[in-house]
Amino acid sequence: MTHGQFPYIRGRRLRASGAIRDMVAEHNLKPADFIAPVFVMEGENEKVEIPSMPDYYRYTLDLLLEEVQELKNVGIRSLVIFAKVPKNKKDNKGTEALNSEGLMQRAVRAIKEQFPEMLVMTDIAMDPYSSYGHDGIVEDGKILNDESVEVLTKMAVSHAEAGADMVAPSDMMDGRIGSMRQALDEQGFNHTGIMAYSAKYASAYYGPFRDALDSAPGFGDKKTYQMDPANVQEAIKEAQLDEQEGADIVMVKPGLPYMDVIRAVKENVSVPVSVYNVSGEYAMLKAAAEKGWLDEEQVMVETLVGFKRAGADLIATYFAKAASKILKNKL
Numbered sequence: 559m560t561h562g563q564f565p566y567i568r569g570r571r572l573r574a575s576g577a578i579r580d581m582v583a584e585h586n587l588k589p590a591d592f593i594a595p596v597f598v599m600e601g602e603n604e605k606v607e608i609p610s611m612p613d614y615y616r617y618t619l620d621l622l623l624e625e626v627q628e629l630k631n632v633g634i635r636s637l638v639i640f641a642k643v644p645k646n647k648k649d650n651k652g653t654e655a656l657n658s659e660g661l662m663q664r665a666v667r668a669i670k671e672q673f674p675e676m677l678v679m680t681d682i683a684m685d686p687y688s689s690y691g692h693d694g695i696v697e698d699g700k701i702l703n704d705e706s707v708e709v710l711t712k713m714a715v716s717h718a719e720a721g722a723d724m725v726a727p728s729d730m731m732d733g734r735i736g737s738m739r740q741a742l743d744e745q746g747f748n749h750t751g752i753m754a755y756s757a758k759y760a761s762a763y764y765g766p767f768r769d770a771l772d773s774a775p776g777f778g779d780k781k782t783y784q785m786d787p788a789n790v791q792e793a794i795k796e797a798q799l800d801e802q803e804g805a806d807i808v809m810v811k812p813g814l815p816y817m818d819v820i821r822a823v824k825e826n827v828s829v830p831v832s833v834y835n836v837s838g839e840y841a842m843l844k845a846a847a848e849k850g851w852l853d854e855e856q857v858m859v860e861t862l863v864g865f866k867r868a869g870a871d872l873i874a875t876y877f878a879k880a881a882s883k884i885l886k887n888k889l
């Protein structure tokens with residue numbers, strides 16, 4: 559009798575073909591999972607490749623609109639805008655951030671006008687506007703919390719006025735989510751959402767992004783407000799606090815070195831969890847791919863599905879367009 563020959567339970571039966579593998583896949587990526595970060599700068603008819611982010615560009619607003627059309631064409635439904643602020647418009651209080659005719663506000667209005675169905679998020683942080691490159695007002699070498707929250711709150715209202723669907727505070731000041739929720743509600747923007755960068759770590763993986771916006775801190779580092787990479791319990795606390803203060807979505811950032819944090823946060827909040835697959839993670843893969851050391855497309859998809867497996871509901875990633883193209887061709 560050959561019946562019962564060892565092994566009679568064979569996992570490989572469910573891996574035998576593309577059809578069965580796709581059928582039993584526990585997690586699936588789709589373009590609607592992605593938030594595409596976009597960089598906008600002043601000027602006309604210009605796009606500049608970010609040196610440490612190959613194939614990624616900063617656009618003047620006219621060309622950004624064409625790029626948004628391309629994102630839409632591959633199925634992307636959401637983007638988050640970052641504005642590059644000219645040096646002469648930077649000061650310690652981030653004054654330019656509140657200018658209703660500022661680049662960010664103009665970009666939101668133009669994108670929402672041409673693509674009303676696109677979910678437009680805005681970065682709320684002072685560093686691109688700060689002469690010190692910090693996410694808050696500086697006094698005697700320290701980053702002030704409550705004074706900065708006042709500015710950040712006004713920034714959120716200004717972006718809501720411009721038409722942002724969600725604001726995304728990336729500053730890590732205490733109490734800013736509650737303050738923004740209250741101000742938005744009081745000023746008639748109770749429909750404007752908040753995606754909180756809740757567990758944002760003091761990470762060296764942000765280097766290329768700071769190149770893109772010319773926003774590196776002018777002195778010191780961001781360790782008095784961004785989190786210590788050693789901590790995970792604290793991430794749960796920060797995410798739960800932001801949920802209580804009214805965040806609609808909480809975020810973990812960066813992504814790859816913090817897969818466990820995504821899982822921990824996911825299990826401890828009831829709002830959706832997003833992850834930011836940051837600029838340094840993009841740069842690492844692009845650099846290895848350029849050298850022919852890694853297969854860019856395969857590693858990209860493997861990484862992105864890894865975020866979903868870890869517990870992320872949505873993913874902000876510079877690979878949004880490339881990954882969406884691949885996913886589209888698969889269907």
Ligand SMILES: NCc1[nH]cc(CCC(=O)O)c1CC(=O)O
Nearest residue numbers: 683685728763764767836837838
């Ligand atoms: N507060 C600004 C901000 N918003 C997003 C990033 C990083 C994004 C990336 O690296 O892709 C940063 C940089 C920082 O905190 O220094």
Ligand SMILES: [Mg+2]
Nearest residue numbers: 730731732796
């Ligand atoms: Mg916090």
